[in-house]
Amino acid sequence: MNRLLIASLDRFGPLRESVRERLSGCSLSTETFESGALIVGRGERSHLRLLARGLAVKQTVLGDGARQIFGLATPGDLIDLGGLFAGLDFEVRALGACEVRKTTPGELKAMVQDHPGFLAAVCRAVLTEARAQRNWMVSLGRRSALSRTANLLCEVYWRQKTLALAEDGHCALPAVQSDLADALGLSVVHIHRVLRVLRDDGLARLRNGVLQIQDWDRLAALGDFEPAVFAPQSEIADHGPRTPTHAPGDERRGSID
Amino acid sequence: MNRLLIASLDRFGPLRESVRERLSGCSLSTETFESGALIVGRGERSHLRLLARGLAVKQTVLGDGARQIFGLATPGDLIDLGGLFAGLDFEVRALGACEVRKTTPGELKAMVQDHPGFLAAVCRAVLTEARAQRNWMVSLGRRSALSRTANLLCEVYWRQKTLALAEDGHCALPAVQSDLADALGLSVVHIHRVLRVLRDDGLARLRNGVLQIQDWDRLAALGDFEPAVFAPQSEIADHGPRTPTHAPGDERRGSID
C-alpha cells in the first residue's frame, strides 16, 4: 500500500523505517482527471497530492487572460507542496489524463509533526522544485525561443526517461502548441515555427501528443540542457541506485555532512 | 545573541522556546562584503547564511557570459538554503556593501536533526522563496519590459518598507542598470529607456543607488504588484503583528490545520 508515495519521497534520501511505516498506514484516496481538468486550484491547502499517472502543469492565469506555466509535474511528483503552510499561489492542471492520490490536511499535519524525517523529505522535494524553477527562469530570461523550446523538450524527455516512461526516443507530451507557448513565454504562432525548425532539422518532433527525440545530443546542446537540475536532492552520498525506477544513472547525490 | 536569526525564522511562524534557545546558543561568525563581491559560490553547501545588512542577488552566469538574476535578498533572508541538501546551483553576490552571519554545516545539521521546529521554519522559508520565484517567472514570461520593471521596483521598495528600511518613498537600491537588465531579462539600453519613461511619467526614479517612489499606486498598477507574494508563510492564523520589524500590515497568514 502507498508504495508510490514512499518511493517518491524515498528518492529524496532514504526514509527511516518508522516514516515508511507511517506512510504506508496513511490513507490515500485516488482521483482521476481528464485532459485540461483543474487538479488543484489557487488558495487550496496541501493534501500531499501525488501525481500517480499522467502529466500536469503548474500555472497562473493573469488578469488579462494571459497564462504562465511554471513547471511540469511527472508521475511521482508532489504537486501541492506550495500549499503546505499557506494557500496555493498557483493552480495545477492536467495535461492529458491524470491520476492523483491524496491524503487529508489533517493527516498531513500529523505526519509533519510526528515524523521529522518526513518533513525533511518534503523539504528536499521543495528544494528540488525550486531548482527546476530556476532553470525555467534562465530559459525565460536569457535563452532564445529555439533554445528554450529545446530545453523544455529535453526536460520532458529526460524526466520521463528517468521514470522509465520513455523509450526508443519517444515519450508522451499531451500538450497543444498553446501549452508550450504559455510555458515558454512565447506566442502560439512562434512556437509553431520553432517546432517546424526542430522538425526540419531532424532534432525532435511533437505530434499527436507524443514527443519524438531524433537527435538528443544536438537538441541538448541547442537547449543548453543540464540533467543535474532535475535530480532529486538527497541527503545521502552516492552509493548506487536504490530503486531502479527512480535512479537515473548520473544524478548528483549530496550529503549534509 | 543571534537575535536577528531568531527573528528571521520567527516570522515564518513562531518558534518553540526550545528552538529559540538552541538558536541563541548557536555560534555565528560575521563576514562583510563589498559591493559586487561573491558571497556564496556555486556548489557550496549551506552554512545557514543570514543576510544581516545590505542587499544581495541570487544569480547564474551562463556559458556565454550572459547572466540571469533569480531574486533579491533583503536583510533577514537566509541566502544559501538552496545548498541545504546538495551543492548550491547558483551564486549569491553583494549588491552594495553587505554583512552576513553564518554558522557551520555541522552545527546546521545538528540543529536540523535535533529540532523539527527548526526544520519546519526552514521549510517555510524555502516555500516563500519558491513563491517569489514564481512571481519573477510571470514577469519574465508574460509582462512587458515596462511592467516587469515596475514590478521589480515595487518588490524592492515593499520588502524594505516591510523591514523599516524605507521611508518617505525612498529606499536603497545599489544596482547599476546592467543589474536590472540581468534581473529582468532585458538589455542595458532598454532598461535605460524604461527607467526614463518611469522617470518622465513621475512614477519612480533610480539614481546613485537610491530608489525614489513617486507614485506608488500607479507604479503598483503598472507592475501588477501583489504584496502577498512576499509575505512569509506562517503556520499561525492572523493574530496581529508579533515583531514590529517584521509584520507588514496585510500579509496573509495561513494555518496547516
Add this chain to the structure above:
DNA sequence: GGCGCTTGATAACCTAGATCAACGCGCATC
C-alpha cells in the same frame, strides 16, 4: 594635469518574435 575605467545617456539601425488574418483538417453535434 592627463589617463583609464565605469556608468549613464542617446541615436541609428536591426531582428526576433508578436499580431493579425486566412485557410485546412478532423471531429463532434444537430
Add this chain to the structure above:
DNA sequence: GATGCGCGTTGATCTAGGTTATCAAGCGCC
C-alpha cells in the same frame, strides 16, 4: 450534410526590444 470548433499551418505586417556605437560625467590613480 451542414455547422461549428479546436488545432495546426502559413503569410504579411508590425513592433518591442536588441545591437552597436558614440559621447559625456564622474572618479580613482599616476
